[in-house]
Amino acid sequence: MENQDISKETLKKIEEEKITPTPKWCFVCGDYSLWALAVVSIIIGILALGVIVFLIVSQDWQIHNYLQGRLFWHVMISVPYLWIFILAIFFVFGYYIFRNTKIGYRYQTYLVLVIGLSIILVFAIASFLLNISSQIHSVLSRQIPLYSNLIHDKNDDAILWENQEKGLLTGKVVGVVDSADFLIIDIKGKAWNIKIDPKKISGEPPLKIGQTVRLTGAVEGPGIFLVNKIYK
Amino acid sequence: MIQEDFLNKTDQELVTLTLKEKEHYGFLIQRYEEKLKRYIVRLSGGRVEDANDVLQEVFIKVYRNLNGYDHSLKFSSWIYRIAHNETITFLRKINRKPTTYNFDIDAIQVKTLKEDLNIEKEIDKKRLAYDVAKVISRLNPKYKDVLSLRYVEDKDYKEISDILKKPAGTVATLLRQAKEEFKKEILKDPLINGPDSHFLN
Numbered sequence: 035m036e037n038q039d040i041s042k043e044t045l046k047k048i049e050e051e052k053i054t055p056t057p058k059w060c061f062v063c064g065d066y067s068l069w070a071l072a073v074v075s076i077i078i079g080i081l082a083l084g085v086i087v088f089l090i091v092s093q094d095w096q097i098h099n100y101l102q103g104r105l106f107w108h109v110m111i112s113v114p115y116l117w118i119f120i121l122a123i124f125f126v127f128g129y130y131i132f133r134n135t136k137i138g139y140r141y142q143t144y145l146v147l148v149i150g151l152s153i154i155l156v157f158a159i160a161s162f163l164l165n166i167s168s169q170i171h172s173v174l175s176r177q178i179p180l181y182s183n184l185i186h187d188k189n190d191d192a193i194l195w196e197n198q199e200k201g202l203l204t205g206k207v208v209g210v211v212d213s214a215d216f217l218i219i220d221i222k223g224k225a226w227n228i229k230i231d232p233k234k235i236s237g238e239p240p241l242k243i244g245q246t247v248r249l250t251g252a253v254e255g256p257g258i259f260l261v262n263k264i265y266k
Numbered sequence: 267m268i269q270e271d272f273l274n275k276t277d278q279e280l281v282t283l284t285l286k287e288k289e290h291y292g293f294l295i296q297r298y299e300e301k302l303k304r305y306i307v308r309l310s311g312g313r314v315e316d317a318n319d320v321l322q323e324v325f326i327k328v329y330r331n332l333n334g335y336d337h338s339l340k341f342s343s344w345i346y347r348i349a350h351n352e353t354i355t356f357l358r359k360i361n362r363k364p365t366t367y368n369f370d371i372d373a374i375q376v377k378t379l380k381e382d383l384n385i386e387k388e389i390d391k392k393r394l395a396y397d398v399a400k401v402i403s404r405l406n407p408k409y410k411d412v413l414s415l416r417y418v419e420d421k422d423y424k425e426i427s428d429i430l431k432k433p434a435g436t437v438a439t440l441l442r443q444a445k446e447e448f449k450k451e452i453l454k455d456p457l458i459n460g461p462d463s464h465f466l467n
Binding site for chain 2: 040041042043044045047048053054055056057058060061064136139140141142143
C-alpha cells in the first residue's frame, strides 16, 4: 500500500479548515426530533384507526335487513378510504423514522411491524371506546365540508330510511305523548304520529325531544306509522 | 513514554481526550489507519490512492461527529460504519459498483473460517487463504460484505450488525447464506476442488 501520512494530513486539514466537532446539542436535538416525529406518526395512526373503527361500527348495517341486494354496494361506499390512506402513510412514515433512530436498525422488520401495529390497535380501540374517535369525526364533519364529502357515515344513509313502502321511516322526535305514542318530523319535513306496537316493543327507555330515530313498521293511516322496532 | 501512555488508552478515552484537545485525535487515526485503509480497498476494489482520499474523508467525518458517537457501541463498529458508508458514497459518486474485492490474503481468518465450515484437516493456510479470497471475490456483494467483516476484519455478529445497521438476526441469516454460497462456489471450482486442492482435502 502506498505510504501516505494520513494522520498528519488529516490533522493539518482540520487545522487549516478550522474544522470542529459538531456540538453535542445538535445530535441530542436530532435524536429527540426523530423520536418526536415517530411518536407523532404513531399518534396520528392511532387516531386514524380509531376513526376507522368508529365509522365501521357506526354504519347503518341494520338497513340491509330491509333493503336486499345492496350490501356489497353499501360496504364499498362505507369503506373510509381517506382514513385508511392516512393510517398507511403515517404508519410507513413512522416505521421509516424509527428505523433511522440510533437503535432502530437493531430490530427485525416483523418485530417492529407487529409491535407497531399492536400499539396502534390497542390505543385505537381505547380511543373508540372513550368516544375520542367519534368526536374527531364529528368536529371534522362540522368544520370541513370537503371531509363530509369524502367520508360516508350513517347520516348519509338517512335517505334510505325514507321509504315507508318498505316499512322504513326516520326523523327527529318533536313530541312525546306517552310511552306508546310520539311525534316525529321526517327528513322531508312531514309530520308523523308514531304508535308503538306493545306486542313487539316493551321496556324501551323514553325518547327525548330532538333525538333522531330510525323506525321499522308499517303505515297504518295518513300520517300514522305503527312501529315494531326503534333504532336510536 | 508519553506516547506509550496514549497507546494504552481505550478508544473511548481517546475520544474524550480528543474532544478536549484535538491533537489526541492523531492516536485514534494511527490506531485505525491501516485497518480502515485495507477495508476500504477491499470494499471498493479500487486503487490505494482513492482509498486514501476516502480514508481522509472518513477521519474528517468521524472528527466532526465525535459528539454524536453513541458510547453503547464499540468505537471500532462506529468508525467502520462510517468507513463503509463513505466508501459506498464514493462508489456511487464515481458510478461504480463494488464488483471486485481486493483481498489481502494474510488478513483472512483461516482458522475461524475452517472451524465455521467444519474443515478439520490441517492444511496450508496460505494456499487456503488464496483460495478463499478467490471464491469470495465471485460472490454476491451482500455476501462479500458480511464474509469480509467476519473472516477478514474478524468482527462478531453484534459488531457486523452495528457496522451494516442491520438486525443481528439478519446478519446471522446473511452469514449462513454466504457460507452456503461459498461452499457451492468451492465445489464448482475444479482448481480449488481438484486433486491438488488444499481446501477440502
